[in-house]
Amino acid sequence: MLPLALSDVAISFPGLAEPVLAIDALSIPAGGRLAVTGASGSGKSTFVNLISGLTRPDRGTIAWRDTDIATLSESGRDRWRAANVGLVMQEFHLFPGLAAIDNVLLPARLAHAATAEVKTRALDLLARVGLSRPGQSVETMSRGEMQRVAVARALLRRPGVIIADEPTASLDAEAGAEVGRLLIELADQEGATLIVVSHDERLTERLGRRIRLAAGRVVSDTALEAAR
Amino acid sequence: MIRFVLADLRRLWAASLVIVLLVALATALGVAVTLQERALRLGSARAADKFDLIVGAPGSETQLVLSSVFLQPAALPLMSGDVLTRLTADRRVAWAAPIGFGDNFSGYPIVGTTTALVKGTTTGFTGGRMFALEGEAVVGSGVDLAIGAEVKPMHGAAGEGGETHADSAYTVVGKLQPTGTAWDRAILVPIQAVWHIHGLGEDHHEDEAHEEAGGEEHHHGHIDADAPLVEDFSHDVPGLPAVLVKPKTIADAYALRQAYRAEGGTRAVFPAEVLTSLYATLGDARTVLMYVAYGAQALVAAALMLIAVIHVAQRRRQIGALRAFGAPRLAVFGIVWLELLLLVGIGVGAGFAVGYGAAEFLAGLFTAQSGVRLPVEFSHSDALMAAAFLAVAALMAALPAALAYRQSPVEALRA
Numbered sequence: 001m002l003p004l005a006l007s008d009v010a011i012s013f014p015g016l017a018e019p020v021l022a023i024d025a026l027s028i029p030a031g032g033r034l035a036v037t038g039a040s041g042s043g044k045s046t047f048v049n050l051i052s053g054l055t056r057p058d059r060g061t062i063a064w065r066d067t068d069i070a071t072l073s074e075s076g077r078d079r080w081r082a083a084n085v086g087l088v089m090q091e092f093h094l095f096p097g098l099a100a101i102d103n104v105l106l107p108a109r110l111a112h113a114a115t116a117e118v119k120t121r122a123l124d125l126l127a128r129v130g131l132s133r134p135g136q137s138v139e140t141m142s143r144g145e146m147q148r149v150a151v152a153r154a155l156l157r158r159p160g161v162i163i164a165d166e167p168t169a170s171l172d173a174e175a176g177a178e179v180g181r182l183l184i185e186l187a188d189q190e191g192a193t194l195i196v197v198s199h200d201e202r203l204t205e206r207l208g209r210r211i212r213l214a215a216g217r218v219v220s221d222t223a224l225e226a227a228r
Numbered sequence: 229m230i231r232f233v234l235a236d237l238r239r240l241w242a243a244s245l246v247i248v249l250l251v252a253l254a255t256a257l258g259v260a261v262t263l264q265e266r267a268l269r270l271g272s273a274r275a276a277d278k279f280d281l282i283v284g285a286p287g288s289e290t291q292l293v294l295s296s297v298f299l300q301p302a303a304l305p306l307m308s309g310d311v312l313t314r315l316t317a318d319r320r321v322a323w324a325a326p327i328g329f330g331d332n333f334s335g336y337p338i339v340g341t342t343t344a345l346v347k348g349t350t351t352g353f354t355g356g357r358m359f360a361l362e363g364e365a366v367v368g369s370g371v372d373l374a375i376g377a378e379v380k381p382m383h384g385a386a387g388e389g390g391e392t393h394a395d396s397a398y399t400v401v402g403k404l405q406p407t408g409t410a411w412d413r414a415i416l417v418p419i420q421a422v423w424h425i426h427g428l429g430e431d432h433h434e435d436e437a438h439e440e441a442g443g444e445e446h447h448h449g450h451i452d453a454d455a456p457l458v459e460d461f462s463h464d465v466p467g468l469p470a471v472l473v474k475p476k477t478i479a480d481a482y483a484l485r486q487a488y489r490a491e492g493g494t495r496a497v498f499p500a501e502v503l504t505s506l507y508a509t510l511g512d513a514r515t516v517l518m519y520v521a522y523g524a525q526a527l528v529a530a531a532l533m534l535i536a537v538i539h540v541a542q543r544r545r546q547i548g549a550l551r552a553f554g555a556p557r558l559a560v561f562g563i564v565w566l567e568l569l570l571l572v573g574i575g576v577g578a579g580f581a582v583g584y585g586a587a588e589f590l591a592g593l594f595t596a597q598s599g600v601r602l603p604v605e606f607s608h609s610d611a612l613m614a615a616a617f618l619a620v621a622a623l624m625a626a627l628p629a630a631l632a633y634r635q636s637p638v639e640a641l642r643a
Contacts, residue, residue, distance in 0.1 A: 045642070054552060054638045075557055082554030089641075093549035095232070097239040102231065110229060110550065110559035153553065 001191045002064045002084060002160035003030040004051065009060030009070075011046060019058075021046045021216045028193060028209075030065070030160075033184075035204035036197040038213035044197045047213065048165045051195065052085050053077035064161070082111050086154030086192065088183070090166035092146045094138045100126060101134035104153045118156065125152035129182055144175025151182055161193040162186075168200045176200060229559060233567050247532060248575045254528040255579020255617065256586060258521035262613070263587035263604050265514040269507055271591075271602035272298075275409035276499040278349040281473040281481055283311060283324075283488050283496045292495065293502040296327050296470040298410040298598065299337045304329075307494050309465025315473055316461050320480035323348060326461070327470040328422040331381035336371050338381050338398075338415045340422030341472075342459050346404070348474055349411065356402030362421045363453025365398035369406035370413045370599050376400060379415055381425065396425050396450045408601030420458055421451045428466040525617075529624060536568055536628035540635075547632050548640025561633040568625035569618070576617045580610075 010022040021043040028034050038044050049055040050062060053069045056077070061068045064084065069077055081087075094103045104122045108114040126134045129148040138146060147167065154162060164183055168176030180203035187194040198204050205224060212220040237244045276297045284292040285307035294300040315324035325348070328340035343358050346366060356375040359366050367373050379398040398417055406412055422428075427449035473496075475481035481498070488496035540547070550560055584604065591602035 049638050052552075054641075078551060078554070078556055081552075082556070085554075087552055089549075089552075091549075093546070093553065095235070095546070097235040098232065102235070106232060107550070107554040110232070110555035110563075157554070 001031040001193050003032070004028045004161070004193065004195075005061075005063045006051075007061050007063075009050065009057045009062060011050065011055065011057045019216055021050065021213075023047075023060075023218060026211070026218065028195070030193060031191055032193055033187075033207040033209060034195045035207040035210040036195065036213060037199065037204060037210060042213040043216040044213055045165065046216075048163060048197055052087060052163050053081045082107065082113075083157060084160045086157075086159035086162040088147070088150050088154045088162065088164040088167045090169045092143075092150045094146055094149055096139045097137070099135045099137055100131060100141070100149045100152075103138055103149055104156055107153065108156055113157065122152070122156055125155055128152075128186065130178075142175070143171055144178060147171060147175070147179050148182065151179065151186065155186055155190060155192075158190060159192055161195065164194075164196045164198070166198055166200075167196065168198065168203055177202060180206070229562055229566065233563060233570065236563075236567060237570065243535075244571055247535065247571045248578060250528045250531065251572050251575025252578035252582055254521070254525040255576050256582035257524055258518060258613070259580050259583025259610070260586040260590075261514060261517040261521055262610065263583060263606070264590055264602075265510060265517075266607070267587060267591050267602035267604045268510060268594075270605075271408070271594075271600050272503055272506075273500070274603070275600045276503055278407075278409075279472060279499045280475055281484055281496055282470055282499060283307075283315065283473055283494055284470040285493065286495045289495065289497045289502050290506065292470060292497055293499045295329070296472065297499050298600065299329070299339065299414055300410075301329070301332075301337065304469035306467035306469055309461075309468055311488070311494055312461045312465050312468055312471050313463065315471060318484070320475055320477075320484055322474040322476050324471055324473045326419045326465075326468050327472055328419050329469060330422060330426065331383055333379045333381055333415055334372075336367075336373075336413055336415050338365075338379070338417055338422070339411075340417055340419035342419060343457070344459070345472055346416055349409075349472075350407055351405045353402050354405050356400070359401055359416070359418055360457055361453065362418055362424070362451050362455040362457065363398055364401045364418070366402040366404060366416045367400050368404050368412040368414050368416070368599065371403075371415060373400050373415070375403060397453070398451070399453070406601075410599040412601075413599035418457055418459075420455075423466050424449050424451050529620070532568075532572070533624060533627065536564075536625070537631065540564060540628045540632050544635055544640040547635055548637035551635075551637035552641060557633050561629045564632045565622075565625045565629035568628065569622055572621035572625070573618060576614055576621075580606075580614065 005027040006023050007025050010019045012019045036044055036047060046055070050057055053072065057070050060070060062070045067080060069080055072080060095106060098106065101122055104126065105114050105119065108118055123134055129152050131145060131148060138149060141149070162183065167183060168179055171179060180200065183194065183196065184206055194207065196203060196207060204210055208224060210222050210224055211218050276293070279297045282292055282296050284296070285305040287305050291302055292304065295302050295304050312324060312326055315321055323344040325342040325345035326340065327345070329337060331338040346358060354369065365379055373379065377400045379400060381396060381398070398415070398421070473484060475484050485496040485498065488494045547560055551557065587604045591604050595601050
């Protein structure tokens with residue numbers, strides 16, 4: 001599990017005077033739980049992109065334990081993300097024509113990291129997210145099942161942190177609740193730090209801490225009593 | 229990666245099939261032209277192999293070779309029969325045989341010649357025997373006549389209308405082994421029969437141009453089917469269109485050609501030499517066709533680039549997602565590159581097969597018509613051509629692959 005420390009981070013887009021996101025200081029302990037909320041355009045997606053290393057800030061440090069990913073090259077961030085981040089997005093980004101198990105293994109295979117142990121783990125993870133047919137083609141699955149495949153994929157390489165961007169927004173209430181439950185349960189079991197960007201109250205209220213973004217700034221930071 | 233590429237191609241099978249077809253057709257065009265030209269060259273060279281030196285009357289050297297070696301119907305001028313008399317007596321000559329045309333039967337040319345020529349240019353009989361009487365005939369392997377069949381000669385070259393020599397007929401007594409030459413489609417008869425049927429020989433009508441089909445003024449004679457074979461050309465030989473000469477040595481060949489080229493009233497040619505100049509023309513035609521093929525290939529390549537670039541743009545989200553979930557950039561490059569190269573590779577392979585098939589088919593048609601067997605075969609240079617195609621494809625596939633490589637995953641996912 002990884003602790004996160006942001007300091008003096010800012011990122012602007014060309015043509016915009018104000019930075020899209022500016023965070024002076026934010027830290028999450030290893031194994032911590034964080035919910036991020038905010039209206040659309042508040043900088044939530046930029047936040048996800050920054051802490052997952054998809055984009056680099058204009059300034060500041062984004063330190064996951066000892067690694068400041070703001071200083072890494074694009075390929076370096078790709079490698080770091082592949083090894084340390086389990087990403088779950090609103091869109092599942094599964095690849096049609098491949099079976100569930102092959103979708104789970106795809107990023108690892110492309111990175112030449114699919115050892116026999118990793119393959120066994122992929123089957124195990126599919127079972128743990130409640131999918132009994134690893135050979136099933138993903139386009140024949142329900143949306144809830146697809147997102148569960150995506151969760152299994154995120155966890156494959158034992159990431160130190162799970163970052164979920166609106167993981168339940170495209171699901172119905174029941175499937176959303178199931179995916180939310182799985183995320184928290186698996187993060188606990190795997191000992192991963194969990195950061196969830198979501199509007200879904202039922203999901204965010206189960207996390208230990210909630211920050212709210214507005215116009216690119218952290219406007220509230222609440223510890224939630226009702227966690228778990 | 230391979231598994232992903234294959235799953236991807238299977239999902240996009242229709243588009244993939246179209247790309248493979250495009251590449252295959254463009255490749256096949258070039259392959260067929262190359263193979264066909266090579267087959268024509270090899271086939272004609274092999275067909276002329278046994279024809280060392282041809283002596284005929286002055287005129288077109290090319291026509292002399294086409295008519296004697298390839299039995300192409302044409303009116304050849306005649307030379308004096310004394311030429312044959314002198315050639316058979318020449319110390320430098322192993323054997324010399326007259327070649328007399330003029331008649332045909334069911335589209336097969338009837339060629340008057342000698343046993344020496346039949347023995348010297350063929351490998352033997354598949355059935356029957358050599359002609360021994362004036363009314364006997366030997367047929368090539370490509371002639372659809374059984375031994376014992378009756379041949380009623382039609383006056384005139386094959387394919388032209390003509391009158392029959394009503395009272396004359398040959399009997400097929402032998403069938404030759406295939407030689408892969410135009411002579412496989414010929415009916416070979418004793419030269420004396422050709423002379424007799426046209427009223428030559430005994431009456432010394434040496435100046436008569438007996439090839440002129442449709443001429444009304446022929447002195448028609450008939451063959452004496454049971455007359456014994458006479459192959460003595462020491463005197464009173466009628467006019468002849470061509471004589472095939474087998475010199476004893478290469479030096480003799482050149483000396484003979486010199487002698488009969490300088491002499492008035494004759495012309496001596498090495499068929500191989502005439503063919504070489506024809507090959508130059510053939511080569512020019514091939515060059516033109518190859519440029520056409522290259523043009524088609526360039527068009528297909530350009531179309532393919534367009535498809536690939538559009539395809540990469542359409543799949544930016546997917547490519548971005550691959551990167552976001554931890555696929556290395558090089559893997560993304562590799563996937564796009566490999567997919568394209570695989571399609572082009574299959575296309576080139578299929579193109580070689582289709583091109584080979586097309587060349588075989590055309591060669592088959594040509595053989596059926598002329599009797600000359602065209603060997604359609606690949607050579608080392610074809611492997612080079614295939615390698616060059618794939619190398620160009622590998623380079624070109626790198627462009628869309630580089631586009632995918634450079635694409636930012638964030639921008640791709642934001643869309």
